[in-house]
Amino acid sequence: MALNADEEDFEWEPPTEAEMKVIQARRERQDKISKLMGDYLLKGYKMLGECCELCGTILLQDKQKKNYCVACQELDSDVDKDNPALNAQAALSQVRERQLAIQPHPQANGAPPTEPPLSITGLPRPEHCEGAASGLRAPPPSQPPTVPTPSGSPAFLLPTGTTLQTASPPAGPPPTHPALMHAEEAVLHKLRWATQELQQAVSVETSIQLCSLIRTCADSLRSLRELRLS
Numbered sequence: 653m654a655l656n657a658d659e660e661d662f663e664w665e666p667p668t669e670a671e672m673k674v675i676q677a678r679r680e681r682q683d684k685i686s687k688l689m690g691d692y693l694l695k696g697y698k699m700l701g702e703c704c705e706l707c708g709t710i711l712l713q714d715k716q717k718k719n720y721c722v723a724c725q726e727l728d729s730d731v732d733k734d735n736p737a738l739n740a741q742a743a744l745s746q747v748r749e750r751q752l753a754i755q756p757h758p759q760a761n762g763a764p765p766t767e768p769p770l771s772i773t774g775l776p777r778p779e780h781c782e783g784a785a786s787g788l789r790a791p792p793p794s795q796p797p798t799v800p801t802p803s804g805s806p807a808f809l810l811p812t813g814t815t816l817q818t819a820s821p822p823a824g825p826p827p828t829h830p831a832l833m834h835a836e837e838a839v840l841h842k843l844r845w846a847t848q849e850l851q852q853a854v855s856v857e858t859s860i861q862l863c864s865l866i867r868t869c870a871d872s873l874r875s876l877r878e879l880r881l882s
Contacts, residue, residue: 692712707724835876840869843869
């Protein structure tokens with residue numbers, strides 16, 4: 653009679669949705685572990701009577717007598733691939749997704765947004781690098797302004813015996829040291845090469861390195877020219 657009373661008091665309740673998800677995740681993980689262990693057993697691994705201290709999975713042993721846990725070495729490593737704190741590629745993908753998310757969306761009438769899209773902070777854009785290279789070209793010499801002579805005014809006559817002194821020609825540029833010329837030509841050659849490679853670059857990392865090289869070449873050229881003119 654007491655057993656019947658206990659059975660009547662006990663009421664079975666189905667698991668909640670959250671509990672079902674946990675059960676399903678554990679079942680899928682266990683199936684993956686079983687499949688991996690079967691594959692390794694076919695490769696010649698030996699199953700031990702010991703369990704992993706971290707996850708409790710049965711350990712395997714290879715031909716070199718080295719213990720191996722399929723859960724810690726393979727399943728957990730797959731999870732780490734998507735962790736931005738442990739994987740640089742996942743962190744870079746997360747940064748790119750955030751940059752795309754904060755870009756302004758096109759307006760409903762089809763007009764382009766008034767503000768330019770945000771660029772990744774700290775990355776020089778290719779057009780800036782090409783502008784730095786083109787800015788190194790010397791500007792054309794400026795012509796001195798001509799003073800118009802007023803019409804109808806009498807010509808200015810010099811007194812008799814007075815000679816007109818001509819202005820002395822400006823001093824020429826200081827002689828250039830051959831070492832500076834060779835260094836400037838080498839930097840210009842490297843700058844042209846980096847500019848051509850940047851136009852064909854597809855990878856973001858390659859573009860960053862080329863932009864840094866172009867900026868360094870531009871600074872070096874500026875320093876060489878200042879040293880040559882000093």
